[in-house]
Amino acid sequence: xxxxxxxxxxxxxxxxxxxxxxxxxxxxxxxxxxxxxxxxxxxxxxxxxxxxxxxxxxxxxxxxxxxxxxxxxxxxxxxxxxxxxxxxxxxxxxxxxxxxxxxxxxxxxxxxxxxxxxxxxxxxxxxxxxxxxxxxxxxxxxxxxxxxxxxxxxxxxxxxx
Numbered sequence: 001x002x003x004x005x006x007x008x009x010x011x012x013x014x015x016x017x018x019x020x021x022x023x024x025x026x027x028x029x030x031x032x033x034x035x036x037x038x039x040x041x042x043x044x045x046x047x048x049x050x051x052x053x054x055x056x057x058x059x060x061x062x063x064x065x066x067x068x069x070x071x072x073x074x075x076x077x078x079x080x081x082x083x084x085x086x087x088x089x090x091x092x093x094x095x096x097x098x099x100x101x102x103x104x105x106x107x108x109x110x111x112x113x114x115x116x117x118x119x120x121x122x123x124x125x126x127x128x129x130x131x132x133x134x135x136x137x138x139x140x141x142x143x144x145x146x147x148x149x150x151x152x153x154x155x156x157x158x159x160x161x
Contacts, residue, residue, distance in 0.1 A: 013048045054085075104156075116133035
């Protein structure tokens with residue numbers, strides 16, 4: 001079943017609205033500016049933004065045009081077909097890698113490697129994957145350390161703030 005982008009974007013935005021609403025109903029912590037309500041509201045706002053962008057088709061020009069579907073599928077039983085199936089193991093493998101090395105390397109280099117590998121596995125070009133791998137960990141670290149006040153491991157490369 002294939003859902004149109006408008007429907008899937010509206011569903012995603014609706015889920016974001018529900019998350020933000022649920023987060024706004026959580027009680028604040030006395031004496032603190034940031035409580036348990038902030039994270040669900042930030043996630044909900046992000047989901048709303050992504051859902052609206054998907055629904056309006058913003059970013060479609062970044063997608064590569066679909067080529068002949070028959071040519072992209074490797075022959076059954078070939079090495080390429082088996083490797084394509086192994087991509088399903090990438091998220092748990094990256095999560096395990098994160099758990100094993102984040103204390104020694106630190107959050108910033110570990111997250112950069114994870115973002116780079118994920119972007120390349122999803123088909124991004126290197127000229128997009130490298131800046132994304134450099135910027136995304138910094139943005140995530142800033143949100144967690146400054147806004148949510150959750151410490152992340154410094155390791156070999158501490159954050160600039």
